[in-house]
Amino acid sequence: MFYLLVFISELLPVVFYVSFLRRNRHEGLQVVFIYCLASFATEILAPALKSAFNVSDFYLYASFTVIEYSLLTLFLYRSIQDSRLKYVPIVGSVVFFTLVVANFLQGRTSNFDSLSASVEAILIIIYSIMFLYAQIKDPSVLFVYNTKKFWVVSAFFIYFSSTLFLFLYAATFTPKEHKSYWYINNIFDIIKNILFCIAFAMKKSDKSKNPVLESYEDSYGIEP
Amino acid sequence: MIILEVTNPGTVSQVLFLGTIGMLALTIGLIVFIIFHQRRVIRYQLRLQRMEQDQQKLLLNASIRLQEEERQRIAADLHDDAGPLLATARLYLNENLVNLDKTTQLQSIYNAKQIIDDTIQLIRNISHSLMPPTLKNFGLESAVNDLFQKISGSGSMNASSRFHDYRERLQPENELIIFRVIQELVNNILKHSNASFIHLTQNTSGSKFFIRLHHDGRGITQNDFNKLNKSNVGLGLKNIQSRLKVLHGQIFFEKDLSQTYYKVTIELIKEEMAKPEPSGLE
Helix, strand or coil: CHHHHHHHHHHHHHHHHHHCHHHHCCCCCHHHHHHHHHHHHHHHHHHHHHHHHCCCHHHHHHHHHHHHHHHHHHHHHHHCCCHHHHHHHHHHHHHHHHHHHHHHHHCCCCCCCHHHHHHHHHHHHHHHHHHHHHHHHCCCECCHHHCHHHHHHHHHHHHHHHHHHHHHHHCCCCHHHHHHHCHHHHHHHHHHHHHHHHHHHCCCCCCCECHHHHHHHHHHCCCC | CHHHHCCCHHHHHHHHHHHHHHHHHHHHHHHHHHHHHHHHHHHHHHHHHHHHHHHHHHHHHHHHHHHHHHHHHHHHHHHHHHHHHHHHHHHHCCHHHHHCCHHHHHHHHHHHHHHHHHHHHHHHHHHHHHCCHHHHHHCHHHHHHHHHHHHHHHCCCEEEEEECCCCCCCCHHHHHHHHHHHHHHHHHHHHHHCCCEEEEEEEEECCEEEEEEEECCCCCCHHHHHHHHHCCCCHHHHHHHHHHHHCCCEEEEEECCCCCCEEEEEEEEHHHHHCCCCCCCC
16 A cells, blocks of 8 residues: 555656646756656656566666756756856765765675765765755845745655665665665655645746845846 | 665664665655745745836936926026016116107116126036036046135035046046036035035946045934935935936945945946946936
């Protein structure tokens, strides 16, 4: 029942994005949609790949981590407007991919690629904080929660913060422990998908514009 | 990475549970903080904006009232001085003049001419007070020197001015704004300070243009100026403020370091003054 719920929650953001396509066009959420598709596809294809080609869990998780990191970093890189902060995802990505390659070359030591997943979580948390910091500094945004990107970034932020400890320990788990602790990941995965759905279903809002700036623009004829 | 070395399953689940809860609490706390912080900043900005609007309103009212006062003064000058003079001239030239003898006729015409000359002079004075010809023809330096010579000439006060770096004239409308500000300040000093001297200097430093006025009478400090600006009194000062706003200039009132003199500094940006203003205050 719980796994069915997880499965449905993976499907929901895809359905929401397609249903509210007009609202999500030109909002820079295509990358998030691709991520949701990849996540859903992994959920479906993982058991099939495991049984048909005898692919190990380690490589499945590691591949998904790389795809997930690449897509989320691309989204956050495009969302951060401050040029001084933009170099951080670039430097972070160099570090991440170096670690991933090194980890791959070292070969599998357990069923879960703990190092890549943990570094990914830490980096995405850092980028999310940077994005939120940039939002605070941006005077053109009045209500940060009226923007779609805020909900998407909050989803990553909550998901990766909550699963960081799980990813850190995952490599040391026995299959039994893995099964009993993995519900943490599933719960926050559901929360993340719900937040994605909220972001996709939100109307494009002009109300989030800062009335102070608007008033100045009206009074002094300043171009926004 | 010490926590990773924990191998006891009970401890692992405890660390995992506490770590997850801790991170979740931190994350939610941070998000909530961001939302509330942003709202507080916007509220603060709105309050500042309201205060600025109130200040603008005060300045605008002051400007309108001054304009009305100026109109009333011109109307009074015309009505009380030019009107009776012209009426008297008319009396001398009325149609009964033809019935008088030649000597009386000549005397009446001479009197009427005198009155008309006086009226011309009066109208010229009114016109000059509206737009000083020296300012228009020779620039700010000459107009200020002229104004200070007149004050000194009256014997009530020793007034002097010196322009150190004024080789190129500013835009005429900007010169007029600065002249009006100086005129208003000098008027205030004459009216309220009981000073025995006023000294004006002009100089530039980098991109800034400075005009400084010193006097030895009773003056005001920046605090007094700010208070007067926020209140309904101090019409002249508000007028100065609104005129300087057009040039993006600033004014500072302070007591000299020796505590003997009051100093008024007008700080302007050279670039701003070289630009023609789309709508002057006059």
